[in-house]
Amino acid sequence: MPAGVAVCTALLLVFHGAVPNGAGGLGSLLESFLPWLGAVVVVLLPLAPARRSALALVALLLPVAAWTYRFGPLLLPAPEPRADDLVVVQHNVSDENTDPAGTARSLAGAEPDLIALQELVPPARSVYEKTLAPDYPYRTVRGTVGLWSKHPLTGALPLDIRPRGITEEWERGLRAVAHTPRGEVAVYVAHLPSVRVGVTGLASARRDESARLLGDAVAAEPTRRAVLLGDLNATVHDRALAPLTHELNVAERGVALSFPAAFPVARIDQVMARSATVGSIRTLDATGSDHLPVLARVTWD
Known part of the structure; x- marks a missing residue:
């Protein structure tokens, strides 16, 4: 046996x-x-x-x-950090977070170059904007997703990854270009639909469709260097993310289980990159969210 x-x-x-x-x-x-x-x-x-x-x-x-x-x-141990690494933080802050100011301070304390957030809702959104502004003067928010940057951002646009059947207002993706010391980087921030596990199995059709739309957008991205930050509601091993993992590299070091925060069993908060290596990924301290933040170092090829 x-x-x-x-x-x-x-x-x-x-x-x-x-x-x-x-x-x-x-x-x-x-x-x-x-x-x-x-x-x-x-x-x-x-x-x-x-x-x-x-x-x-x-x-x-x-x-x-x-x-x-x-x-x-x-x-295995993460590679030695390089001075020109792009340090990024990805976090679903939760629309039920009762301490947005504390969450923002905690994320800024890690001193990343970019911070991507999901589930931004009023009035908490203005708290994130105010708290992060001193260290992250450049930002763009589309619907419930946002990007804060230490480097100038241009070309910010909403990203249409809405699956069929959703008729209400639904903005959960954006694309912008960050002008870093190493050059231009296309940055995508996304929040794919949730999945449900029930007696009939996994209900994931909307997430899968949204992942395909996001993969198409990344594949068509003209900027050579690209980074995707998002709550993708899937692990990198899930075939649903194949449209993305075929285009982008995933983390080479680190487990970084991010959900649920109380007892993490999977990393559904992802950092992926093109023309770069995601050398390491790790979780940060818990915030008021049901997700843990993840921090990654991106090394350009």
Whole structure:
């Protein structure tokens, strides 16, 4: 029994893309929690010796090797920071945050170059603007998403990633160009629709459609260097983000589980980049949000 479970776990780690994603979104659901398959190995470790099964012990090496190959690099030390790295913070601040001023001060305290926020609603939005203004004089806000920058911003535009069927006002994406010391960088800020897990599985059609629209926009971006900051309501292993991960690099170091803040089990707050390496990503201290902020260092190619 342990040997069979170990082999199945290894196969899921390696061939998760073969799991169908039809009714119930089983494939995406598995990929959302893919790193947690390592817990299966932890459970099996004491069982194999108890059964005195050499086969089970050998079989355990398969999921260990598969997990280490896929996720081991994230646990390695981050590369040494460079002076010209672009430091960014991504945070869904929550529309129920009761301390927007404290949240803004906490994010600014990390001294990033860019701060991307989602779920900006009045009157909290004006509090973020006022609190961040001294250190981040350049900003653009579209609907419920915003970008604050230490560097000048131009060409700010709303980004249409609204899925079909949503008729009410819905602005959850923007694009701007940041003029950094290393040159122009196209910056995208996005908040993809939420998903729901129920008895019928994963309901993610709107998120998936929004991800495709965002991927199309990034693919058409004329500026060579681009950064995406957002609450994408998906992990980077989820096939729903393939339109983005095919265009952009994801973090090479760091786990940074960001949601839910009380007991994080997944990173759905993402930093991705083109013509650059996202060298490291980590979480910051909890704020008044149900998400943890994430900070990443982007190194240009």
